[in-house]
Amino acid sequence: MSVLVAGLLLFLGVHSVSIINAPWRDRMAARLGEPVWQGLYGLLALAGFALIVWGYGLARAAPIVLYTPPVALRHVALLLMVVVFPLLLAAYLPGRIQAATRHPMLLATKVWALAHLLANGSLADVVLFGSFLAWAVADRISLKRRTPPPVPGAPANKANDWIALLAGLALYGAFVGGLHTWLIGVSPLGVR
DSSP, X not given: OHHHHHHHHHHHHHTTHHHHHHHHHHHXXXXXXXXXXXXHHHHHHHHHHHHHHHHHHHHHHSOXXXXXXXXXXXXXXXXXXXXXXXXXXXXXXXXXXXXXHSSHHHHHHHHHHXXXXXXXXXXXXXXXXXXXXXXXXXXXXXXXXXXXXXXXXXXXXTTXXXXXXXXXXXXXXXXXXXXXXXXXXXXXXXXX
């Protein structure tokens, strides 16, 4: 569990710099240069992500069950996940989805985390998905007092919403159809 927690602290810590102290982040980026800052940020985030993956795998090998969700919640989780991939893509494809949700990636993170908390009840699941949910909520609240940096993406286009929706649904289908099993080792459909 300590590897998972270390990875979460590193990954979410790096992603929390602007939440905690945006002026410090801006000063450091100016001092080091934006490319160097982003490179360091990316390396730390990648290291944190690798620790999360490794730590979650270790924790799943000897799970500590906190609660056993009813089977019906797996269906609710699958339904909630339908919107996650289109929201993720909408973060980079300016359109009506992005305008309506304001911060589609944070919304996608919250829905993803909630769906996984509904369907999974081990300590590792609660630590992993609960941490991401808490971070996304904190980041969204912090955006009420700070201006987020622009997210690089495609130019605004009327087709962006359709691209986000159709490509997002295709990604969802790929994950349900086998990609989740291949990457994570667990079928979201409960099929072995």
